[in-house]
Amino acid sequence: MDKRKDLSRQPVRVLGIETSCDETAAAVVEDGRIPLSNVVASQAELHKKYGGVFPEVASRQHIRTIYAVVDEALQKSHLSLRDLDAVAVTRGPGLAGSLVVGMNTAKGIALAGNLPLIGVNHLEGHLYAAWVRRDEHDDHPEPQFPLVALLVSGGHTELILITDHLQYKRLGGTLDDAAGEAFDKVARLLGLPYPGGPSIQNAALRGNPEAFSFPRARLDGTWNFSFSGLKTAVLRVVREFEEKQQPLPVEDLAASFQAAVVDVLFTKTLQAARMFKAQEILLAGGVSANLALRAAFTGQNEFRVHIPDLSLCTDNAVMIATAGYYRWLHGQRDPLDLDVLPTWQLL
Numbered sequence: 605m606d607k608r609k610d611l612s613r614q615p616v617r618v619l620g621i622e623t624s625c626d627e628t629a630a631a632v633v634e635d636g637r638i639p640l641s642n643v644v645a646s647q648a649e650l651h652k653k654y655g656g657v658f659p660e661v662a663s664r665q666h667i668r669t670i671y672a673v674v675d676e677a678l679q680k681s682h683l684s685l686r687d688l689d690a691v692a693v694t695r696g697p698g699l700a701g702s703l704v705v706g707m708n709t710a711k712g713i714a715l716a717g718n719l720p721l722i723g724v725n726h727l728e729g730h731l732y733a734a735w736v737r738r739d740e741h742d743d744h745p746e747p748q749f750p751l752v753a754l755l756v757s758g759g760h761t762e763l764i765l766i767t768d769h770l771q772y773k774r775l776g777g778t779l780d781d782a783a784g785e786a787f788d789k790v791a792r793l794l795g796l797p798y799p800g801g802p803s804i805q806n807a808a809l810r811g812n813p814e815a816f817s818f819p820r821a822r823l824d825g826t827w828n829f830s831f832s833g834l835k836t837a838v839l840r841v842v843r844e845f846e847e848k849q850q851p852l853p854v855e856d857l858a859a860s861f862q863a864a865v866v867d868v869l870f871t872k873t874l875q876a877a878r879m880f881k882a883q884e885i886l887l888a889g890g891v892s893a894n895l896a897l898r899a900a901f902t903g904q905n906e907f908r909v910h911i912p913d914l915s916l917c918t919d920n921a922v923m924i925a926t927a928g929y930y931r932w933l934h935g936q937r938d939p940l941d942l943d944v945l946p947t948w949q950l951l
């Protein structure tokens with residue numbers, strides 16, 4: 605079943621499939637670094653009217669699009685099933701009904717193509733997006749261990765020490781809202797459309813980050829984060845403006861909120877990198893697409909920083925194929941009755 609290869613001669617190609625939330629995605633990645641294709645069908649427009657992801661709508665839409673998405677990913681890579689070495693699929697965490705669609709598709713392909721199936725943790729996928737090269741001319745070096753990773757997405761805010769491939773130590777995480785969740789909730793408070801992160805970022809471009817002095821929960825002595833106080837502080841200001849029947853200074857509020865989030869994430873990650881003598885820092889997850897956050901990290905020169913290409917920060921299948929490649933290298937082969945794990949934590 606397993607096509608073992610001479611690694612010194614033949615490239616290893618992994619098909620990745622991702623359907624954990626509201627993106628239907630498939631991609632082929634060579635040797636865990638070079639994307640041969642990257643297809644993402646976003647459902648954002650469908651969910652906009654609900655102000656967030658509607659799980660039942662998401663799983664139905666995955667079913668409608670998954671075959672076309674996988675076909676397109678294979679076509680764009682100019683490969684057929686015969687040329688692949690493994691199928692990697694997001695096993696969790698995510699929406700159960702959505703995960704099942706990707707998992708069943710991956711199982712079908714593994715069976716039909718006589719390929720090993722590799723279940724991948726979605727969060728590990730986000731981390732491995734930092735290993736992907738833009739193209740053959742991209743000479744950004746591979747991340748070196750030990751490194752401190754800040755994983756910021758819609759569901760997670762985690763500080764992680766990575767000592768080697770697939771070796772993680774969780775340093776801390778959010779005690780309440782995830783960073784992306786805070787962006788999404790504050791966007792709603794400000795009347796900005798879903799998804800909230802990009803909406804706040806755009807509004808903030810025209811705002812003054814010092815217009816409001818929002819709280820920064822430092823939680824000294826821990827590597828944890830908390831964003832609920834900040835969210836409440838924004839809510840309080842919004843109510844004050846409503847009571848006075850004054851127009852909401854949306855742009856200043858967005859800029860001041862974003863500055864508070866970036867400040868806390870940046871400061872704590874740098875402290876952790878110093879404390880744990882990391883060589884480098886890695887940013888990952890949907891919120892790492894935030895330009896102010898990226899600018900904070902690229903603006904310092906104490907640590908080399910790895911941030912995935914913008915197109916690979918939010919959910920995609922290149923990151924799943926890449927993490928799948930490292931799992932494949934380490935000998936992971938999953939059975940064809942593999943279950944999805946909607947609440948699976950990486951650490």
Ligand code: KG4
Nearest residue numbers: 757758759784801802890891893894918919
């Ligand atoms: O990683 P992701 O695509 O999905 C999860 O695994 O959760 O992250 C989605 C989150 C959303 O909360 C979205 O608002 C946030 O990432 N996000 C951003 C930006 N782009 C996406 N947050 C801040 N600034 C952005 N530019």
Ligand code: ZN
Nearest residue numbers: 757890918919
């Ligand atoms: Zn994600």
